[in-house]
Amino acid sequence: MERPLILVTNDDGITAPGIRNLISFMNEIGEVVVVAPNSPQSGKGHAITINSTLSYEEVHLDGPQKDFSCSGTPVDCVKMALDKILPRRPDIVVSGINHGANSSINVIYSGTMSAAVEAGVESLPAIGFSLLDFSWEADFTQAKEYIQNIVRKTLENPIPKGIVLNVNIPKLPKEEIKGVKVCKQANAKWEESFDERVNPHGKKYYWLTGYFNNMDESEDADETALANGYISIVPVKFDLTAYEYMNTLNEVMKFD
Numbered sequence: 001m002e003r004p005l006i007l008v009t010n011d012d013g014i015t016a017p018g019i020r021n022l023i024s025f026m027n028e029i030g031e032v033v034v035v036a037p038n039s040p041q042s043g044k045g046h047a048i049t050i051n052s053t054l055s056y057e058e059v060h061l062d063g064p065q066k067d068f069s070c071s072g073t074p075v076d077c078v079k080m081a082l083d084k085i086l087p088r089r090p091d092i093v094v095s096g097i098n099h100g101a102n103s104s105i106n107v108i109y110s111g112t113m114s115a116a117v118e119a120g121v122e123s124l125p126a127i128g129f130s131l132l133d134f135s136w137e138a139d140f141t142q143a144k145e146y147i148q149n150i151v152r153k154t155l156e157n158p159i160p161k162g163i164v165l166n167v168n169i170p171k172l173p174k175e176e177i178k179g180v181k182v183c184k185q186a187n188a189k190w191e192e193s194f195d196e197r198v199n200p201h202g203k204k205y206y207w208l209t210g211y212f213n214n215m216d217e218s219e220d221a222d223e224t225a226l227a228n229g230y231i232s233i234v235p236v237k238f239d240l241t242a243y244e245y246m247n248t249l250n251e252v253m254k255f256d
Contacts, residue, residue: 004030004091004155007081007119011041011074011098011111014059014067018097021140022129023065025147026094029155032065033090035081037074042100046114047073056080074115082122092155093119096129097140097147103130103168103222103232104186104214113166117238120164125154127164132226133171142174146231150180159235166234170226178229185234186221188214 006026010019014036026032035056049072056070068085070077078093098112107113112128119126129147131138150167159165166185170177192210199205214223222232 006030006032007090007093008034009036009077009095009115013037013040014069018099022097025144034067035070035077035085038069041073041111043109044073044111045109046075048075074111075118078115078118093124093126098130100134101130101132101168104188107166116164123161125159129167131169143169163235163237166236168232181225181230183222183225183232183234184220186223187216
C-alpha cells in the first residue's frame with residue numbers, strides 16, 4: 001500500500017525540538033513533508049499574513065523528509081503547503097508537538113491548534129499535539145507510542161468533516177502515563193493583568209501577566225484528565241454558531 005502523505009507543521013518554529021521529534025515519529029508512519037514557521041509564532045491563533053509578502057524555502061535539517069521553512073504564521077504554512085508545496089492533498093495534517101499546554105481555553109490562542117483547524121477547514125483530518133512542558137529540553141519521546149497510535153487510528157477511522165483533534169500530554173515519564181481519555185474542553189480561563197513599567201526614557205511599557213484559573217472539576221474535562229495522568233483528546237469544532245440560542249435569539253430580535 002502507498003504510504004500516507006503527512007503534512008507536519010507547528011507554531012514554535014521549524015527547528016524546535018517538539019516538531020523535530022514529531023517528524024521522526026511520523027517518518028515511521030508515512031511520507032512526511034514539513035512546512036513550518038521560520039521563527040516562533042506562539043499565541044498567533046488563526047492569524048494570517050495579508051499586509052506583507054510571504055516566502056518559503058527548502059531547508060536541510062535531519063531525516064528523509066522534505067522540510068520547508070515559511071516566513072508566515074502557522075495558518076499561512078498550511079495554506080502555502082496546500083497551494084504551492086505538496087504534490088497532492090495530504091492524508092493527514094499533524095501540528096506540534098507544542099512546548100506547553102493547549103488544553104481548555106488555550107485552544108483559541110494556540111497557533112498549533114489553529115494550524116490543525118485550518119486543515120480541518122479544508123476538510124482534511126488534523127490533529128494538534130501539545131506537551132505540558134515549556135522547556136526546550138523537554139522529553140517528547142515518552143509519548144511516542146501514544147502519538148503514533150492516535151495518528152494511525154485517525155488514518156484508519158477518518159474524523160468527520162468539521163472536527164479536528166486537540167491532544168494534550170501530561171509532563172510525566174512514560175511509565176506514569178495512565179492512558180488516553182476523550183474529554184471536553186474544561187471551563188477555565190486566564191486571569192490577566194498588565195504589569196506597568198517605565199523604560200530609561202520615561203516611557204511606560206507593559207508585560208502581560210496573570211494566572212490560569214480552572215473552574216471545572218468535572219471528570220470528563222481535559223484539565224481533570226491531565227491532572228490525573230492521562231493524555232486528553234478533545235474533538236474540536238470550528239463552527240462557532242451557538243445553535244442552542246438561535247430560537248431564543250429569533251424571538252428576541254423580532255421587531256414590530
